[in-house]
Amino acid sequence: MQGPRYQQVANTLIDEIRRGRWPVGELLPTEVDLCERFAVSRHTAREALRRLREAGMIERRQGSGTRVAALAPRVPYEQRVSSIEELLQYGKATRLDVTRIERRGADAATAQWLDCQQGAAIIRLHGRRTDRATQVLLCATDVYLLATPETVKRYGDTPALALATMLSDLNVSRLSRVEQSFAAVPMPKEAAGELHTRPGAPALAALRRYFDRSGKLILAAHSVHPGNTFTLSMSLGHDVIAAR
Amino acid sequence: MQGPRYQQVANTLIDEIRRGRWPVGELLPTEVDLCERFAVSRHTAREALRRLREAGMIERRQGSGTRVAALAPRVPYEQRVSSIEELLQYGKATRLDVTRIERRGADAATAQWLDCQQGAAIIRLHGRRTDRATQVLLCATDVYLLATPETVKRYGDTPALALATMLSDLNVSRLSRVEQSFAAVPMPKEAAGELHTRPGAPALAALRRYFDRSGKLILAAHSVHPGNTFTLSMSLGHDVIAAR
DNA sequence: CGTGGGAAATTGTCCGGACAACCTATACTG
DNA sequence: CAGTATAGGTTGTCCGGACAATTTCCCACG
Structure with a gap:
C-alpha cells in the first residue's frame, strides 16, 4: 500500500465492493464509521468516497446514505x-x-x-x-x-x-x-x-x-x-x- | 447568485475566464489570493477550483500554480x-x-x-x-x-x-x-x-x-x-x- | 559565467470541529 | 387508522490550522 491515505482507503473499498462485501444497492458504512475503521478524519474519508462516486461505483444521497451503484448491467462494459x-x-x-x-x-x-x-x-x-x-x-x-x-x-x-x-x-x-x-x-x-x-x-x-x-x-x-x-x-x- | 459558496466562486471564475480576464496560459491567482478576494476558507476556494479543473478550464501543478487551459484546435470533417x-x-x-x-x-x-x-x-x-x-x-x-x-x-x-x-x-x-x-x-x-x-x-x-x-x-x-x-x-x- | 543549493512560493494532503440540509422512521394526534 | 409532527441519523457545506511535496527563482560558490 502506498500513495495518499485517501487513495488507500478508496482502493480498499473498491476491492471489497468488487468482492461483494456490499451487494449492489446495499448501504455502505457511514462516513463516521469509515473514519473509525481507517483511523482517518472525515475529510479524508470523504475524499476516498468522492473517488468511488466519480468512478461510478457508489451513489450518495444527502440524509439517506451511500449505496453501491448498479454496474450498468445494460452495457457489458463502459x-x-x-x-x-x-x-x-x-x-x-x-x-x-x-x-x-x-x-x-x-x-x-x-x-x-x-x-x-x-x-x-x-x-x-x-x-x-x-x-x-x-x-x-x-x-x-x-x-x-x-x-x-x-x-x-x-x-x-x-x-x-x-x-x-x-x-x-x-x-x-x-x-x-x-x-x-x-x-x-x-x-x-x-x-x-x-x-x-x-x-x-x-x-x-x-x-x-x-x-x-x-x-x-x-x-x-x-x-x-x-x-x-x-x-x-x-x-x-x-x-x-x-x-x- | 445562489447555491453553495464554492459554486458561486466557481461561476464567477468561469465567467471571468470566458471574458478573457486571464488569457490562455496565464497564471490564475493563488488559492490564498482567492481566499482573500472572496472571503472564504482555502478549503472552499479549492472546492471551486476543483470544479474548474474537472470542467477542463484550468490546469494545476503542485509548486507551480494554476493556469488557464488551452482549447483544442478544430478539425473540419470530424x-x-x-x-x-x-x-x-x-x-x-x-x-x-x-x-x-x-x-x-x-x-x-x-x-x-x-x-x-x-x-x-x-x-x-x-x-x-x-x-x-x-x-x-x-x-x-x-x-x-x-x-x-x-x-x-x-x-x-x-x-x-x-x-x-x-x-x-x-x-x-x-x-x-x-x-x-x-x-x-x-x-x-x-x-x-x-x-x-x-x-x-x-x-x-x-x-x-x-x-x-x-x-x-x-x-x-x-x-x-x-x-x-x-x-x-x-x-x-x-x-x-x-x-x- | 555556469552551477548547485537553498529559500520562497504554491498546491497537495490531513486533521479537528461546527452547523445546515435532507431523509427516514417513529411517535403522536385527529 | 390515516396523516402529521418530531427526533435522530447521514451527507453537504464551511471554517481554521498544520505540514508535506513540488516547483521556481535567486544567490553564493566554484
Missing part, C-alpha cells in the same frame, strides 16, 4: 473518458498483455498517427487488453512509437519490460493531453480471431495519441473493440458534480 | 466533442430535418434514457442530420422528451416549429451538461434505407442526454451514423502553454 483521470482509471482497471514486439517502417496511416515520414523506423507492440476484475477481453491494441535511440533503449526489449516501462511513462506527471478518435468499422480479419468474433462484424476502432507536457507525442495506440461488448461514455459540462 | 461549445458548434454546422413527430408510451430503453416510468407519455421526433456546407447526410436521429403539459405545448406542434423551439432551448444559457455514450452496432433496418446503407453494416450509435442548470434532463437524442462517413474525435487534458 469506458468513461471525460477527463484524463478517468482515462488513467481505465488504464488501471485493465491489463494489457503484450504478445508481440517488432521494429518496422511506418506505413501511410502509421506515419500520420506518429506525425513522421513514411518509412521511418518505428516500434510496434501488439497485445490484448482485459478487465482486471472480470477478466473480460476488451480489445486488441497496437501501440506505435518512433524508434529513436532513446525509445529503442527504453522499449526495444522484452515485452514485459517494455510494458512496465511504458506504464510508468504514462503517469500523470508526464502525461498532459490525449487526443482520441473513434469510428465504427468492420472487424478486421487479423483481430477477429483473437477477439472471438467474425470478420466484418461491427467494431469500434479507437485511435489515441498521448502527448507530454511540452506537446511532444509520446505514442499512438490503435484499439479494436467488439461492438457488442463495449460502450464509450463521456460527460461534458461544468457542474458535473452538482447534478444527480 | 465531430469534436471535448466541450459543450464544440458540441454546439457541431449543432450549428449541421441541419436537422424533422420528418415525423409522434406521441407514444416509453418502452424499456426510452424509459431508462429519460429516467421515467415505462409507458410514460413521451414525444418522439424523428429526423435526419446533414452537414450545412457539404450537404452530406450524417445520421438518423430520434429525439425523445417527456410529454409534460409544458413540453406538449412547446413541442407538440408542427415539425418546423418544434425544431426551431428546441434549438432555441438548447442554447448555452440553459444547457449545462451533456452525457454521451457511443457504441458500434449493426445498422438497424429502419435507418438503413434513409441512410443509403445496407442493414447490418457497421454503424456508430450515439446517445446524448442534455441537462439544464438545475440538473434536470431536458431531452435525450439517439443517432445512428454510418461507420464509413463519420468519425468521433475528442481531446482530453490541455495543450501546453508557451511559457518562458
Whole structure:
C-alpha cells in the first residue's frame, strides 16, 4: 500500500465492493464509521468516497446514505473518458498483455498517427487488453512509437519490460493531453480471431495519441473493440458534480 | 447568485475566464489570493477550483500554480466533442430535418434514457442530420422528451416549429451538461434505407442526454451514423502553454 | 559565467470541529 | 387508522490550522 491515505482507503473499498462485501444497492458504512475503521478524519474519508462516486461505483444521497451503484448491467462494459483521470482509471482497471514486439517502417496511416515520414523506423507492440476484475477481453491494441535511440533503449526489449516501462511513462506527471478518435468499422480479419468474433462484424476502432507536457507525442495506440461488448461514455459540462 | 459558496466562486471564475480576464496560459491567482478576494476558507476556494479543473478550464501543478487551459484546435470533417461549445458548434454546422413527430408510451430503453416510468407519455421526433456546407447526410436521429403539459405545448406542434423551439432551448444559457455514450452496432433496418446503407453494416450509435442548470434532463437524442462517413474525435487534458 | 543549493512560493494532503440540509422512521394526534 | 409532527441519523457545506511535496527563482560558490 502506498500513495495518499485517501487513495488507500478508496482502493480498499473498491476491492471489497468488487468482492461483494456490499451487494449492489446495499448501504455502505457511514462516513463516521469509515473514519473509525481507517483511523482517518472525515475529510479524508470523504475524499476516498468522492473517488468511488466519480468512478461510478457508489451513489450518495444527502440524509439517506451511500449505496453501491448498479454496474450498468445494460452495457457489458463502459469506458468513461471525460477527463484524463478517468482515462488513467481505465488504464488501471485493465491489463494489457503484450504478445508481440517488432521494429518496422511506418506505413501511410502509421506515419500520420506518429506525425513522421513514411518509412521511418518505428516500434510496434501488439497485445490484448482485459478487465482486471472480470477478466473480460476488451480489445486488441497496437501501440506505435518512433524508434529513436532513446525509445529503442527504453522499449526495444522484452515485452514485459517494455510494458512496465511504458506504464510508468504514462503517469500523470508526464502525461498532459490525449487526443482520441473513434469510428465504427468492420472487424478486421487479423483481430477477429483473437477477439472471438467474425470478420466484418461491427467494431469500434479507437485511435489515441498521448502527448507530454511540452506537446511532444509520446505514442499512438490503435484499439479494436467488439461492438457488442463495449460502450464509450463521456460527460461534458461544468457542474458535473452538482447534478444527480 | 445562489447555491453553495464554492459554486458561486466557481461561476464567477468561469465567467471571468470566458471574458478573457486571464488569457490562455496565464497564471490564475493563488488559492490564498482567492481566499482573500472572496472571503472564504482555502478549503472552499479549492472546492471551486476543483470544479474548474474537472470542467477542463484550468490546469494545476503542485509548486507551480494554476493556469488557464488551452482549447483544442478544430478539425473540419470530424465531430469534436471535448466541450459543450464544440458540441454546439457541431449543432450549428449541421441541419436537422424533422420528418415525423409522434406521441407514444416509453418502452424499456426510452424509459431508462429519460429516467421515467415505462409507458410514460413521451414525444418522439424523428429526423435526419446533414452537414450545412457539404450537404452530406450524417445520421438518423430520434429525439425523445417527456410529454409534460409544458413540453406538449412547446413541442407538440408542427415539425418546423418544434425544431426551431428546441434549438432555441438548447442554447448555452440553459444547457449545462451533456452525457454521451457511443457504441458500434449493426445498422438497424429502419435507418438503413434513409441512410443509403445496407442493414447490418457497421454503424456508430450515439446517445446524448442534455441537462439544464438545475440538473434536470431536458431531452435525450439517439443517432445512428454510418461507420464509413463519420468519425468521433475528442481531446482530453490541455495543450501546453508557451511559457518562458 | 555556469552551477548547485537553498529559500520562497504554491498546491497537495490531513486533521479537528461546527452547523445546515435532507431523509427516514417513529411517535403522536385527529 | 390515516396523516402529521418530531427526533435522530447521514451527507453537504464551511471554517481554521498544520505540514508535506513540488516547483521556481535567486544567490553564493566554484
